[in-house]
Amino acid sequence: MENTKKTNTPLQMNGQGAQSLGSFLFDCLKKEGITEIFGVPGDYNFSLLDSLEKYEGIQFINGRNELNSGYAADAYARIKGISALITTFGVGELSACNAIAGANSENVPIIHIVGSPPDMQQKEHKLMHHTLMDGNFDVFRKVYEPITAYTAVLTPDNAEIEIPNAIRIAKEMKKPVYLVVADDLIMKSVLAHPQAATQQPMTNQKTLQAAIDHARQLLSQAQNTVLLADVKTVRFGLQEPVQKLVESMNVPVASTMYGKGAFNESHPSYIGVYGGAFGSPDVRDVVENADCIIGVGLVLADTNTASFTAKLNPMQMIEIQPKMVKIGEAVYPHILAEDMLASLQRIEYKQQKPVAKGVFPYDQRVERAGDLISADAYYPRFQQMLKEGDIVVAETGTFFYGMTQVKLPQDVTFITQGGWQSIGYATPSTYGACIAAPDRRVILFTGDGSLQLTAQEISSMLYYGCKPIIFVLNNNGYTIEKYLNVKTEDQLYNQIPNWNYTKLAEAFGGEAFTATVRTNEELDQAIKQVEMENKNKLCLIEMIASDPMDAPEYMRNMRNYLEQQEKERS
Helix, strand or coil: CCCCCCCCCCCCECCCCCEEHHHHHHHHHHHCCCCEEEECCCHHHHHHHHHHHHCCCCEEEECCCHHHHHHHHHHHHHHHCCEEEEEECCHHHHHCHHHHHHHHHCCCCEEEEEEECCHHHHHCCCCCCCCCCCCCCCHHHHHHHHHCCCEEEECCCCHHHHHHHHHHHHHHHCCCEEEEEEHHHCCCECCCCCCCCCCCCCCCHHHHHHHHHHHHHHHHCCCCEEEEECHHHHHCCCHHHHHHHHHHHCCCEEECCCCCCCCCCCCCCEEEECCCCCCCHHHHHHHHCCCEEEEECCCCCHHHCCCCCCCCCHHHEEEEECCEEEECCEEEECCCHHHHHHHHHHCCCCCCCCCCCCCCCCCCCCCCCCCECCHHHHHHHHHHHCCCCCEEEECCCHHHHHHCCCCCCCCCEEECCCCCCCCCCHHHHHHHHHHHCCCCCEEEEEEHHHHHHHCHHHHHHHHCCCCCEEEEEECCCCHHHHHHCCCCCCCHHHCCCCCCHHHHHHHCCCCEEEEEECEHHHHHHHHHHHHHHCCCCEEEEEEECCCCCCCCHHHHHHHHHHHHHHHHHC
16 A cells, blocks of 8 residues: 655654654545544543544544444445554454454454554563553454454554555454554554565466356356355455356355345345345255355354255365365366456356246235234334335344345345344444435344444444434343253243333434334334434334233244254253
8 A cells, every 4th residue: 555645744744854653544445435433542542532522534433432443343344345443452342352363253354453552561561551560562462363354563663564464454454453552652653664566366267267167167067056145245346246146147045144235136046145044045046055155254163054054066066266266176266256257258158948936925015913922023113114224233143034035125234243242242343334324224124132232333323423223122031042042941030120221322422213113003103204204313113012922033033953953952
């Protein structure tokens, strides 16, 4: 990255006419399109935040704690491509560890910046607060080494090299990176370095040709090809080349649970979500009976393959990852996914029979207006209320398994933690989404148990004028955990206190439209009201489930499978 110096204003200089470390850091972030940085103040990051307050073009967005700020930065990066987080040393950065590890697991690039104690005190190994009282100031960076793609200790001497390098790695690998800088070095002059040319990843053309020859051989024998789009299709920006390939080949396309939203679900070739033995039998038949599967960005994890019940024959698969291709047992390294997708188009394979229209579980609305709400009735209503351009945030748990089966309109961004699955992620993630895209409608679907972990960020949403629509499913505890534990009944540890959720905005000193619903008719009325109220204020709908074990069909299938597995073990 080139060093972009702007006009010599006092905001960007250190008083001696040279650019300060803090100014250079913010210039690099601003060049990436980052206009907000999340975080929590602490005395070791005061210099960072003081510089940021004077810096034009980037705003500091305060969170109620570092974990929540990390979740917010995660969602911001999913929408804008990259994000930044500022925490203080020790206590602050360790609080954010879970969010950063989740970003690593989910391929989300976050620049985590940590303010540390003054440089001289570190060199003298003084015993400082927020440390382990052993004079070791490198211990927390080492904690971050396995959960980030890169770590660096910034100094005025190395900042011009390390900051662009860290950002480049975050963008290429779609992973978080970690930068720590002493509080008293922020205003020091950065040492200028010649900008070394960075070599962009390139496809090995010979390897690509070998992969294409192999793919052509497999496709020449295929009568029923299907494309399976997974989460890395989204993270690495492969949606457009994937759609072009699907259209050129005239093949059906399904997404995985993790890859929800990876393909335009209003496209005629889209047939639904493939969920192994737990998901749609129609989609399962198409995928598992295919004689060739083109898998893009696959992550074959337990919750993405329905407890490994997915039947995907590797010998009939063209697996395209961001920087490699695997066909059968043959691995072809150093191939960029976009080059492989474009080359597959040139094979000119075209399936002759038309793609069968997808059958989606919530296309048919259950109209029993006076009935108590249930999953079979409210998911079709959610599907009907969604609009083009919405941002949908689904919490880990019941809503994750239900909302992944809802058919999305065009250009909807779907945010969830399919792999990391940290309960409480979705509420602060919604906050980050609102900051990243203030002109888009953001809808959160969360459970009562999940909300109780991170409810503080509703306060932040109100403070910054965010206006999401929040659906809280009050089913009296951790229903997803009750479903997963098939060994015992009525676990006390899965019970939670019953909050008055519609009073949260008032408790946080803000104003919101709220409603409590128990029947389909009340839910219909609340959704209709939300359409008007959402333009002006945050909206929160509490849905009280009469049956605490009510759940979408996917979860019921999962429960049956787990019970059968337990019987076979005992």
